Amino acid sequence: MGVLEVSGLGKRYGDRWLFRNLSFDLGRGDALIVLGRNGAGKSTLLKAIAGLLVPSEGKVTANVPDTRTGLALSALEMSLYPSLTLREHLRLAADLRGCPSREEELLAKVGLTHAANLAASKISTGMKARLKLALAIQPDPSILILDEPGAGMDEAGKDLVQSICAEQKERGVLVLATNDQREKLLGTLELELVN
Amino acid sequence: MPDSWSNEIGAVFRKEIQSELRSKSGLITSGLFGIVSVVAIAFATWTVKLTPTVAAGLFWITLLFSSMISLPRAFTVEEELGTGDLLRLMARPHSVFWGKVLFNLILVAVTAVVLGTLFLVLAQIHVANVGVLIVSLLGSCFALGGGVTLSGALVAQAANRNALSAAIALPLLVPLTAIGVSALRVAFGDPGVAAGIQAAIGLVCYGVVSVAIGPYLFAAVWKT
Numbered sequence: 214m215g216v217l218e219v220s221g222l223g224k225r226y227g228d229r230w231l232f233r234n235l236s237f238d239l240g241r242g243d244a245l246i247v248l249g250r251n252g253a254g255k256s257t258l259l260k261a262i263a264g265l266l267v268p269s270e271g272k273v274t275a276n277v278p279d280t281r282t283g284l285a286l287s288a289l290e291m292s293l294y295p296s297l298t299l300r301e302h303l304r305l306a307a308d309l310r311g312c313p314s315r316e317e318e319l320l321a322k323v324g325l326t327h328a329a330n331l332a333a334s335k336i337s338t339g340m341k342a343r344l345k346l347a348l349a350i351q352p353d354p355s356i357l358i359l360d361e362p363g364a365g366m367d368e369a370g371k372d373l374v375q376s377i378c379a380e381q382k383e384r385g386v387l388v389l390a391t392n393d394q395r396e397k398l399l400g401t402l403e404l405e406l407v408n
Numbered sequence: 409m410p411d412s413w414s415n416e417i418g419a420v421f422r423k424e425i426q427s428e429l430r431s432k433s434g435l436i437t438s439g440l441f442g443i444v445s446v447v448a449i450a451f452a453t454w455t456v457k458l459t460p461t462v463a464a465g466l467f468w469i470t471l472l473f474s475s476m477i478s479l480p481r482a483f484t485v486e487e488e489l490g491t492g493d494l495l496r497l498m499a500r501p502h503s504v505f506w507g508k509v510l511f512n513l514i515l516v517a518v519t520a521v522v523l524g525t526l527f528l529v530l531a532q533i534h535v536a537n538v539g540v541l542i543v544s545l546l547g548s549c550f551a552l553g554g555g556v557t558l559s560g561a562l563v564a565q566a567a568n569r570n571a572l573s574a575a576i577a578l579p580l581l582v583p584l585t586a587i588g589v590s591a592l593r594v595a596f597g598d599p600g601v602a603a604g605i606q607a608a609i610g611l612v613c614y615g616v617v618s619v620a621i622g623p624y625l626f627a628a629v630w631k632t
Contacts (some may be wrong), residue, residue, distance in 0.1 A: 260493075263497065264496075265493050265496055281497070281499070281500070285497070291491075291493050291494050292489050292490030293494070294423065294427060294491055295489070296427050296431055301426065305423050305498075306498050308415050308416065308419035309416050309419050309498040309499040309503070310498050311412050332430075
C-alpha cells in the first residue's frame, strides 16, 4: 500500500475536462513533478490531491493518520494573514494542527529569522514563499505538495527549495511539485498534463 | 471537551481577535453605522416621546443592521483574502466555526452595549424593567451572533456571496426580529413582564439552535 493512491481522478469545469482517468500509486521517498503549460490543470490536480477540491470523478487516498499533519501544501495562490507576523503564523498553524511550532528552527531553516516579527503584509513575495514552505514542513508531513515552489524567489531561494525537497525526500517524504519549465528539481517521476 | 478541540477553537479565536485589534475593520464599520443611526434617530425624535414598541423596533433595527454589516465577514473575508485554503489545510471545520462564532458573539455584545447606551441616552428612552432589558440584550446578542454568523458561513464560498447572504439571512432574521422587538418593548415599558422574559428566552433558544447546527452545515460547504 503506497502513501498516496490516486484512482481514476478527473476534474472538469463545465464541459471542459482539465484531466481525466489519472491513476497512480506513490510511496515513501518518491518525487513526482507535474508538468504542463499554463492552464493545463497542474495546480488543480495538486489541490485535488491535497483535498481542497472535490474531484469530478475518481478518488484520492492519502494513507496518513491525519491529513492536517500528514499532508502539507505550499501554493503560490495561497495567501497569508496580512496582520499576523511570521512567528504568529507558525504558532497558529501549530495550534491548529496540534504539533510543535518549532518557530525558531523553521524560521532559521528558511532564512527568515530577521523578519520573524514582521507582519505578512510587510514582507516580499519571495519571503512569503519561504514562510509558506516553513508552514508546509512544520508538521513533518508524509506527503509534501509544492505548487510553483520557486515562484517569486531569487536564486538563493530556489536553491533553498531544492535543498529542502532533497532533505525531505531523503527522510522518506513523498514530494509532489509543479513546474512550468524543466528546472533542476529533484524529480524522479514526471506527469505531464496535456489538454 | 478534549484538549485538541479547545486548543484549535482557541487558536481561531485568538487569530480573529489579533486581526480585529490590528485592523479594527469590524468595529469601525459596524460602530460607525450604529452610531450614525442612533444619532439620526435621536435628532428625528427629539421632540417626540417614543412608545415602547417604536423604541424597541428602532433599536433592534439599528443593532440588526450593524451586525449584518460586520458579522458575515468573519467567513467571507477568508475567501476574499485568499486565506481560506490555508485554514482548510490546517483546521477542522467545527473548530473554525466555533472560533469565529465566539469572536462574533463578543463583537455583537460590544456593539450592543455601546449602541444601547447611546440609544437610551440620546433618544431619552425610559427603561421600565432593567432585568428584562439585560436578558433581552443578552438573548438578542446570542441570537444575532449565531444566526448572522451561520448565514455568513453558508455563503462564504459562493460567487455572488453578498446578494446570497441577504437572501439567506432574510428568512433567518425575520422571526428573530419579531421575537427581539417583543422582548425589548417590555423592557421599555410595555406591560407583560412574563411575555417579555419568554421572548428573551426564545432569543437564547434561537441562538443555541443556530450555533448547534451551524458547524454541521458549515462542514458540508467547507470544501469546494
